[in-house]
Amino acid sequence: MLIEPKSLTLFCFPCAGASAATYLRWRRLLPDWIGVEPVEPPGRGARIAEPLIDDYDSLVDRMTDELAGALPTNYVFFGHSMGALLAYGCAHRLRDRRERGPRALILACCAAPTRRDEERLARLRTDAALLQELKDLNGTPTDVFEHPELLRLTLDILRADFGVCSSFRRFERAPLDLDLHIFGGVDDEIEEERLTAWSLETSAATTLQMFDGGHFVIRDRESDILASLRNALRGFAPAERESRRAFS
Known part of the structure; x- marks a missing residue:
């Protein structure tokens, strides 16, 4: 796919069980110099007719193939x-x-690659x-539980995605050479120590910001998340466009 030229393109990868549609509203909530491009894995959303992929390396290879060759100059x-x-894996594959x-x-x-909880995934x-995991995470619309066909589809996607997560293995290669910005929820089961360990995956800077909320803090504290996201991206924005936005 060809990407419309923007000052900065933000490729957004969804969580397990979710679709890229999660990020569509960000197109109107973020500044116009940021081009939001949701990345849709096979088997859901606009790609519902395609087979699900339940292996990490296979999915990352597929997504990297689809991104490569059409990448903008300036993207995150x-x-x-x-x-x-998935974002971490695609960054490594693109470097390779x-x-x-x-x-x-x-x-x-x-959680950082060195702090994964493999027993929980198993x-x-x-x-x-x-089903219990969906309820515990409190990130699934209640309508899903009331419609058997929709629930079946959701469980199938979630099973494949947890297979992806279970088959993940840390890249035993040189760290990436780019900044990592880590967001976490203070009520999420992924503790701060497991987030800070992302610093091992880059030779550049790592930042950590915690927000009130749980695993779906990007939804529950969306305005705060987007403010921090914009702040993290500001260094990649042309100064004149950011200035005009500030005074409009």
Whole structure:
């Protein structure tokens, strides 16, 4: 796909069980110099007819193939939960291919590669366990639980996505050379120590910002998240456009 030229393109990777549609509203909530480009994994949303992929390396290879060759000059990856792992993987794959890489990674509510809880993921295999996980995370619309066909689709996507997360392995390669901005929720089960360990994955700077809320803090504290997101991206914005926005 060809990307419309923007001062900065923000590629957004969704969390497990979710679709890229999560980020569509950001197009009108972020400044016009940021081009929001949601990244849709196969098997959901606009790609519902395609088979789901439940292996991390296979999914990252597929998504990197689709992004490579049409990348803008100036772009950043954002990922929430599983989306953070996908953004991290695509950044590594693009570097391996000597493609133009992102200027930074902004990762929300995802434990660092060295602080993953593999035992928890291994327990999430049955429908009952997946259903309880949906309820515990409190990030699924209540309508989903009231419609059997929609719930079946959601559980199938979630099972595949947890397979992606379970098959993730840390890249045993040189750290990335780009800034990492990490967002977390103070009530999320992913503690601050597991977030700060992202600093091991880059030779550049790492920042951490905690917000009131749980695992879906990017939804529950959206205005705060977007304010911090804009602040993190400001360094990539042409000064004259940001100045006009400030005084409009």
